[in-house]
Amino acid sequence: MDSWSPDSWRTRPAQQQPRYADPAALDAVVDRLRGLPPLVTAAEVEELKAELALAAGGGRFLLQAGDCAEPFGACGAVTVRRKLRFLLELGDVLARGTGRPVVPVGRIAGQFAKPRTTDTERVGDVELPVYRGDNVNRADATWEARQPDPALLEQGYWHAARAMDALRTHAASERRPLFSSHEALLLPFEEAMTRPAGEDGRAYGLGAHFLWLGDRTRHLEGAHVEFLRGIANPIGIKVGPRCAPEELVALVRLLDPRREPGRITLITRYGKDAIRGFLPLHVRALRAAGLEALWCCDPMHGNTRLVRGRKTRHFDDVMEELRTAFALHAEEGSRLGGIHLELTDDAVTECLGGPEGLDAGDLDRRYETACDPRLNAAQGLELASDLSRMLHREQPPCLAAQLPRGTGTYPRPE
Ligand code: PEP
Numbered sequence: 001m002d003s004w005s006p007d008s009w010r011t012r013p014a015q016q017q018p019r020y021a022d023p024a025a026l027d028a029v030v031d032r033l034r035g036l037p038p039l040v041t042a043a044e045v046e047e048l049k050a051e052l053a054l055a056a057g058g059g060r061f062l063l064q065a066g067d068c069a070e071p072f073g074a075c076g077a078v079t080v081r082r083k084l085r086f087l088l089e090l091g092d093v094l095a096r097g098t099g100r101p102v103v104p105v106g107r108i109a110g111q112f113a114k115p116r117t118t119d120t121e122r123v124g125d126v127e128l129p130v131y132r133g134d135n136v137n138r139a140d141a142t143w144e145a146r147q148p149d150p151a152l153l154e155q156g157y158w159h160a161a162r163a164m165d166a167l168r169t170h171a172a173s174e175r176r177p178l179f180s181s182h183e184a185l186l187l188p189f190e191e192a193m194t195r196p197a198g199e200d201g202r203a204y205g206l207g208a209h210f211l212w213l214g215d216r217t218r219h220l221e222g223a224h225v226e227f228l229r230g231i232a233n234p235i236g237i238k239v240g241p242r243c244a245p246e247e248l249v250a251l252v253r254l255l256d257p258r259r260e261p262g263r264i265t266l267i268t269r270y271g272k273d274a275i276r277g278f279l280p281l282h283v284r285a286l287r288a289a290g291l292e293a294l295w296c297c298d299p300m301h302g303n304t305r306l307v308r309g310r311k312t313r314h315f316d317d318v319m320e321e322l323r324t325a326f327a328l329h330a331e332e333g334s335r336l337g338g339i340h341l342e343l344t345d346d347a348v349t350e351c352l353g354g355p356e357g358l359d360a361g362d363l364d365r366r367y368e369t370a371c372d373p374r375l376n377a378a379q380g381l382e383l384a385s386d387l388s389r390m391l392h393r394e395q396p397p398c399l400a401a402q403l404p405r406g407t408g409t410y411p412r413p414e
């Protein structure tokens with residue numbers, strides 16, 4: 001196999017990268033980032049990998065959730081603590097059903113960059129470059145705000161550092177582990193956060209514990225796959241209906257050459273109908289190739305639709321994809337080991353349906369996301385308790401008896 005280095009991705013086509021007016025300014029920022037301390041440690045990353053290995057075997061359940069696009073303004077201690085409290089509350093609801101400890105991973109402390117389907121969007125009479133996350137440009141609907149600015153990448157580091165501090169403080173006070181994650185999208189940033197660590201000096205992406213490969217950037221020959229194959233972190237692969245089974249197998253082989261337990265999480269996001277056609281084929285292809293991974297359901301990204309000009313998702317569609325994922329894994333003799341959600345504890349009105357029965361007329365009332373629509377607190381809790389019931393029914397009695405029930409807590413290794 002070709003040799004890998006933190007910058008070997010530069011020889012490959014990189015999709016979804018901002019086009020900066022001044023590339024030298026980007027280089028200067030990346031140089032400075034290289035000299036700054038990492039945001040997480042390799043030991044924490046390894047701890048998460050071990051937890052995910054347990055989840056793949058049925059001994060844990062992964063709960064990965066947070067904003068679609070995390071705003072810089074949401075990185076203060078108070079906001080981060082509130083988000084983490086909600087994440088842990090949802091985790092407790094799930095743990096009651098599963099009897100398995102939940103592994104909480106936030107889309108937090110650096111989820112600042114978004115892949116987009118189009119380069120521009122129409123706002124009123126004007127065509128503007130799209131918003132690509134606070135790390136790239138600003139969401140305001142002006143031409144100036146939408147220009148990519150490399151200085152934002154450096155601000156992103158400091159905001160992520162601030163959020164990580166709050167995360168650590170909260171994890172310590174709750175006496176349980178909490179992990180950070182984001183999409184590995186902006187490769188100059190990820191490269192600058194890559195450091196050798198551990199006894200054998202393996203490269204780790206130390207900008208977050210868990211990094212994922214997006215559905216739009218998972219090309220076998222592409223720069224994102226090249227970057228991710230060389231770092232030691234646990235990584236997620238978003239898998240949608242455009243992924244052929246043989247492509248999935250090739251991706252997992254390429255990204256997990258050492259066949260490390262906990263290394264690969266497959267985050268499936270087909271949509272409530274397409275899932276029936278694709279999930280069984282993907283599960284069978286992986287098994288036939290003798291490969292293993294943690295299967296995680298993202299019931300959000302395949303169920304987005306436009307209602308009155310707003311991107312939204314219906315709670316019933318989200319639940320249907322989740323229920324179907326659960327049932328299909330069981331039919332295939334596989335296991336659903338995690339869930340990936342976009343949500344907030346705020347009472348936003350971005351997704352339809354749910355316990356409050358939100359309808360199209362409610363969308364304008366409190367629509368605050370800068371990118372995809374998030375479940376609100378009531379919808380998130382409802383989903384968690386439904387999923388908890390599904391997981392409870394799944395428990396074989398012998399396993400249920402062996403595992404501690406109802407706390408969701410587990411000691412942090414010394
Ligand atoms: C996301 O998770 O916000 C996202 C863009 O997902 P996907 O790559 O699955 O579309």
Ligand code: CO
Pocket residue numbers: 068069301342371372
């Ligand atoms: Co999203």
